[in-house]
Amino acid sequence: MITIDSLKKYGADVNDGLTRCMNNESFYLMLVGKVLADKRLEQLEEQLGNKDYNGAFESAHALKGMYSNLSLTPLTKPISEMTELLRNRTDTDYSELLKETKTQFETLKALSV
Numbered sequence: 001m002i003t004i005d006s007l008k009k010y011g012a013d014v015n016d017g018l019t020r021c022m023n024n025e026s027f028y029l030m031l032v033g034k035v036l037a038d039k040r041l042e043q044l045e046e047q048l049g050n051k052d053y054n055g056a057f058e059s060a061h062a063l064k065g066m067y068s069n070l071s072l073t074p075l076t077k078p079i080s081e082m083t084e085l086l087r088n089r090t091d092t093d094y095s096e097l098l099k100e101t102k103t104q105f106e107t108l109k110a111l112s113v
Contacts, residue, residue: 002032006111010074017071031070036109038066041101048094056094057086063101074104 047056078100
């Protein structure tokens, strides 16, 4: 089960995330749970594989907003870098940034067990 303490250990800026959620812990944790159910990371991986940089930008930008608003810092860093590259439709190897994002996502997901 994801808790405030486990999110702090994960590296999330929980105080900032709670502030954005009116200091409502249960609301914040519910939103973090929704991050785990979101399928856009899978969609982003597929779009990158197809070199659909327009679609990939839209997905990455949405993920960046979601992760940033909840102050999930370990996820925010790699997705932010990817978003900026995709903003310019840069044709490059995104595999390392995607791998880091997926690793951080799986680490977050493991907190819910």
